[in-house]
């Protein structure tokens with residue numbers, strides 16, 4: 379018995395759901411292990427590029443510082459000043475406004491012997507000081523002087539250098555040898571400048587780069603130079619450490635970056651995922667609908683039809699829309715129909731064989747009894763039915779004289795003639811014994827039956843089938859007993875017993891005659 383779970387529809391649905399789940403799982407795994415790493419990697423390279431941009435902005439500021447210090451260092455007035463020839467240089471150039479205009483914290487001139495020639499700048503308290511050496515009140519410059527002297531002694535290639543400074547406050551420093559502008563000569567001294575990197579400068583850097591960044595001085599640390607921290611779904615913090623002075627200190631660039639690219643990629647991926655999922659589900663629904671219409675529905679109709687064959691007495695016709703289909707179901711339906719037709723015709727043949735006498739082709743006892751019972755069961759007005767019992771006279775002699783085969787031919791000839799006469803009236807002739815026939819006459823009275831029997835007798839005589847050694851007549855004759863339904867003959871058995879008795883009466887009376895079963899005659903048992 380097919381359960382609902384095992385129906386094709388449910389199995390197909392379950393299989394599709396399974397495939398869908400596997401596809402979703404595959405999609406999740408691909409997203410987790412293929413797409414997400416690519417997105418994160420892309421985000422890291424974006425953060426790196428943004429930090430590069432911030433660092434390039436710093437480099438550009440350092441270059442600016444380099445150009446500024448070189449402008450002053452390659453100025454002949456500066457050359458003369460450190461060579462001790464232009465004492466008015468201080469008054470005309472080195473004053474507080476100069477530092478403020480150039481956005482500097484300090485300018486330091488060293489002569490060729492690396493002695494401090496002049497210092498101007500703001501001390502730790504922000505007071506402007508200007509001195510011919512690093513003595514008070516300009517002693518705040520002493521550490522810078524010591525560093526510069528060490529640096530020049532270590533690297534006397536007379537190149538311009540720039541540095542980021544990361545003390546408690548940040549700054550930028552540049553150092554250049556002082557040369558004459560036109561002649562090739564050795565350095566007459568060195569000029570150093572220091573620019574503070576304060577909050578307003580950082581704000582300006584933010585405006586220039588468009589990056590939300592912070593610069594902070596920090597001690598040098600072990601670990602990666604660049605790090606990325608995703609602080610929220612919308613923002614990440616990227617920082618990079620840039621070497622600075624003094625040794626052991628770094629400038630930490632920290633950029634707060636939007637995760638737009640990641641979010642946009644994620645959104646695009648989600649969008650594609652939802653659409654793919656939606657299209658997949660719609661496709662599945664359409665496939666299911668098509669399956670239902672093209673396969674399952676006709677199969678159910680076919681199954682319903684085969685079930686009807688079991689339950690209905692008369693086989694219904696196969697629905698036209700099934701047999702006219704041009705697909706496999708149509709082929710199956712047509713094959714099934716032709717198989718059914720073949721089986722029906724074989725059943726019909728078997729039924730015919732089981733209800734008819736193989737020698738004469740007329741009905742046999744089985745069909746006769748069946749029809750007789752039917753005739754009496756119908757609530758029709760009287761007369762209900764009559765019956766005849768016909769027996770060929772001296773048929774043993776016929777066989778003995780003409781042979782058994784001729785006897786068969788005689789039986790066939792007689793049967794055909796009698797059937798011809800009887801069937802014209804709707805009566806049923808049956809061969810119920812070797813040379814014995816019975817006739818059912820539905821709705822016929824005894825008198826009418828006797829008249830039909832007499833006509834039958836005459837017709838057989840008229841056949842004039844030779845029976846030379848018959849003591850009755852020189853042709854084949856029959857004896858007929860007739861009985862009809864009445865109160866004391868209410869069953870087929872009783873009526874046939876009475877007809878049989880009448881037929882024996884006809885034999886006794888001399889054969890080739892018709893006898894009726896008379897009222898009050900005792901019935902003898904019917905020999906069968």
Ligand SMILES: Nc1nc2c(ncn2[C@@H]2O[C@H](COP(=O)(O)OP(=O)(O)OP(=O)(O)O)[C@@H](O)[C@H]2O)c(=O)[nH]1
Nearest residue numbers: 769770771772773774775777782783785786812813
């Ligand atoms: N050829 C042939 N003979 C059959 C067939 N069936 C029965 N018979 C013969 O029919 C004969 C019947 O003989 P009986 O019953 O003695 O009766 P009868 O010779 O007809 O004599 P009455 O009935 O008394 O007139 C037998 O010889 C059977 O062999 C058959 O199918 N073919």
